[in-house]
Amino acid sequence: MVKKKTCVFISGKGSNLKNLISYSRDKSFPIKISLIICNNNKAEGIKYAKRYNIPLILVNTENKNSDNKILSQLKNYKISFICLAGYMKIISNKIIKEFRNRIINIHPSLLPKFKGLNTFSRVLKNKEIKSGCTVHYVNNKLDAGHIIYNKKFFLIPSDNETTLKYKTQNLEHKAFPQAIISIFRNR
Ligand code: GRF
Numbered sequence: 001m002v003k004k005k006t007c008v009f010i011s012g013k014g015s016n017l018k019n020l021i022s023y024s025r026d027k028s029f030p031i032k033i034s035l036i037i038c039n040n041n042k043a044e045g046i047k048y049a050k051r052y053n054i055p056l057i058l059v060n061t062e063n064k065n066s067d068n069k070i071l072s073q074l075k076n077y078k079i080s081f082i083c084l085a086g087y088m089k090i091i092s093n094k095i096i097k098e099f100r101n102r103i104i105n106i107h108p109s110l111l112p113k114f115k116g117l118n119t120f121s122r123v124l125k126n127k128e129i130k131s132g133c134t135v136h137y138v139n140n141k142l143d144a145g146h147i148i149y150n151k152k153f154f155l156i157p158s159d160n161e162t163t164l165k166y167k168t169q170n171l172e173h174k175a176f177p178q179a180i181i182s183i184f185r186n187r
Pocket residue numbers: 010012013014015016017045085086087106107108133169172
């Protein structure tokens with residue numbers, strides 16, 4: 001099997017990046033993480049580039065030219081698939097056009113509920129009985145692309161933002177790889 005050369009975009013902790021790297025070491029996993037793009041030079045997740053010897057590109061997304069820089073690096077590394085893993089910046093139309101149906105994102109709620117930020121506080125405020133995470137394709141509307149896969153859990157009365165985050169991230173580490181497997185099984 002020829003693995004798809006994949007770029008993971010991050011801005012923070014990078015636990016999903018680390019998890020995808022570890023899955024991608026399995027020879028039957030459909031992607032290889034060939035590049036990491038990060039728009040925050042203080043992101044904890046940067047360390048995984050060095051640890052696993054994966055090229056890292058830091059971009060300043062405040063810079064007008066950042067889209068062109070990103071696109072040229074994606075081309076440079078022959079990237080054909082993109083995973084957004086905690087990337088805190090909206091992907092521009094220019095990049096979406098180039099990579100139509102080849103960019104996916106993981107979101108910490110059961111979409112279409114709770115798009116955007118601060119999902120855990122909104123889930124609690126809304127007294128939801130269940131929550132979870134969703135992997136979806138990225139289009140030009142926020143957290144609104146076609147849903148590929150989700151995973152859910154039921155809330156308990158003692159849940160707070162910390163426990164919800166913990167439970168959600170545990171599910172994310174299963175859902176993201178599972179979604180990727182299902183995409184390439186069907187292609
Ligand atoms: C995840 O909870 C993801 O759903 C959201 O950002 C978070 C990233 O976490 N989009 P990490 O950096 O992968 O640990």
